[in-house]
Amino acid sequence: MRKYIIIFLILVACQPEELMEVQPLPQYEMIFEESKSSVTDGQEFSFEVVSEEEHQLVISKDGSVISKESFLPTLDINTKKIYTKSLPIDLLQLELINSNGVIKSTFIQIN
């Protein structure tokens, strides 16, 4: 009887493990949810858009525009990159703008 129990335990121990595949959730840097972020060259950031009309991302300092990008967004979360080599090393304002005006705003520290 003891022999059968040992064989049973060996058989159970040799069964392939059932691995549960866990899909990793995409990680988004929702930049406008922070009041201030430090950014580096080529860094990705994300934001939510609720209309498909043309939007602009605008970088400014003291109310004067330094750089901008116009784009047609997709509904829901959009991801963009920011390049910093042509920007002043400073605390700048980043705004998301559509035809209604500024809809999201935050500060970015260029390093």
Add this chain to the structure above:
Amino acid sequence: MGDVNFSHSHEPSNLTTAAQSMSVRYSSTKNSSTEQSVVLDIVKEGDELKLTIDIPNNTYNITGSQFKIYFDNEKLVYLDSEVSDSSIDSFTTSRSRYITIGSFSSDNSNTLNGGITYTLNFNITSDTGSTLGLLGLKFFELVDTDGNKINLKIK
């Protein structure tokens, strides 16, 4: 190097003859009292990136303008520039990381009251996905016939 010095008696050594002969009488600063502003636009067209700076019709009697635009030279190659108004002398100087573009009237015979548009064209050399920050307007200066600096915002 390559900038027009609107506010000091020193004459830049690397500008054109016309630029070197520009009289220097600029002194004080004048704040604009209206909401008028200079418009910066950056548009991607295929594999080119086009930057435009538009000074609209105004009454500021601007006789000197200068804009310094930095670009990411690892992702962009400067192609050429365009100026919408040829009645006033204009200049463009290209350096490895920035372009200086502007206009001046050495004898105050011409102003930018009628407005002017400067265009810089770049070729995108690598797949960037986004273009935000590839171009940056870090410095600009506008002066009028009396030597006053005009403090317009860039929009």
